[in-house]
Amino acid sequence: MPALSVVDLTLSFGGLNALGEVNLEVPDRSLFAVIGPNGAGKTSFFNCVTGYYRPTRGSVRLDGREISGLPVDEVARLGVRRTFQNVRVFPKLSALENVLAGAHLRTSANLATSVLGTPRARRHERELAAEAQRWLEYVGLAGKARVLAGDLPYGMRKRLEVARALIAKPSVLLLDEPAAGVSSVERDELADVVGKTWREGVTVVMIEHDVELVMRLASTVAVLDHGRLLAVGAPETVRNDPRVIEAYLGRRRSQGPWSQA
């Protein structure tokens, strides 16, 4: 069964269709890339999946279960985690606390144990903190545990968001332009993190503009344009799809993803 299956997904803002009748399936344990020009509807797609937007029409199923229209925290509960295009860490919390906040659903503490701090609750907290530390190391932020997230440079904040999502042990991870605006070194590190995560069995859906990165990593690529799904398939197939070439090259020759080809 596909991890995500999207049928006839339509999202209108007034007259504008941010998404128009999108049909696609994200295979389980795939590394699924979504590409397309700015304003194509990529982030809107993530927002529909994660409950931030209620689709105008259509359905989104997670492991066969309808999730469109569910509140954001319910979708999270079902194992979907995301990062945001414009980084949204908790600025006044330390990096470690940011990651711990991501573990909200994994902690059993209730009101009483939060207030009283029973030995068991405290041991659990310590273990969780140690695990959060490991997730920081995983994304290359080992020494930053105590730094306030708001004081971290941009690229690190992006990676912190990834760690915050991963500690929840999601079954589906949605990354919204994780490598946008970061240095090329960080981009490579990020590609490693994404690849590693995917190999560990997480279904990864990644919006990314860097086509070279997409071609290297993704097992499936979907192309959105003006809210429509232009093509979906293996990277090589999509790259040579005439509609994709036209959408990119026909419009602005120099700004297409494969303009040098």
Add this chain to the structure above:
Amino acid sequence: MASGSEFAGPVSQRSGPAVALAVIALGALVPVFAGSTYVVSVAMQVEILMCLALGLNFVVGYAGMLDLGFAAFFAIGAYTTGLLSVDLHWPVLTTLPVALLAALAGAVFIGAPTLRLRSDYLAVVTLGFGEIIQNLVNNLSQTGGPEGIYGIPALSIGRFSVTSTAGYYYVFLVLVVLFAAISLRVRRSRLGRAWLAIREDEDTAQAMGIKVRRYKLYAYMAGSVFGSLTGSFYAPAFIAIAPPSFGFSESLLVVMAVSIGGMGSVWGALLGAGVVIAFPEIFRQFAQARLLVFGIVLVVIMVLRPQGVWPEGGLGLARRARPVWAWARGMWVRTRPEKTPEARLGGPVGAPEESK
């Protein structure tokens, strides 16, 4: 690195135990050296405001909501205890559970329907709630109307009964320490992190699976518990209670204490309470002008330190000391004697100089 014990609490909380012990010791000595009951009673007012500020800190500081009617919970505690102990002759301690339940009911009553509102509307609603409670106790004959309730019996614990101002001072000292300890603990728990995440960015908090409205309600409930408990001890401490002590100006004092000190910081809330009470008292001889001066001081604080006097990240002492430390170390390195080759052999291997 012993990352297992690594805890990323703000600086002020890591150095907490030592600071806390010193402050408690100092606090315990106040009645001994005070010299007059007046000083003790002002100190007790500081403690009472500290208790209230720690309660409001859950709502304003941790969860990031505005509440302009916090005195309502203070009133609920004081009046419940006052009524039950005077009319029904219940011992003060036995009134606490009832006062707590009444406060929780109030928190749910005001919170459940309104917590979806954005912050500015919430401010209006809570302001209204504060006014309603004050008007209620002012107009009901059962609560004594404008005269309030008097002849509230002393707090008795076992055979021991607290009758002096100094006695109540210690009662509130215990309460402050208890509230502060709970606040600090909660700050590092799942509950506290959920609150702070909501304060920072509630849409994103929701993506972590945090049920935002439920947790906001918890914040109100936690605040109401502290507020009402404080009221329950306030009643026997002052023997008489009357509506003017529970109005908007009291709510405002609590908000000031929390925001002067630094939103979300326990130490800040305590310090803020001290400033808010002590300043007008110290400058009492200037009569009305002191309030004007106090207002100006508040504005200056807010302009110079919008994050509060003692914000969550600590006072920044460590950060400020760093350049000094670096300079001192540089001096030492430059002035120390050259190491002999033998001494070098004992140093770390892997000559890092080569990379330079």
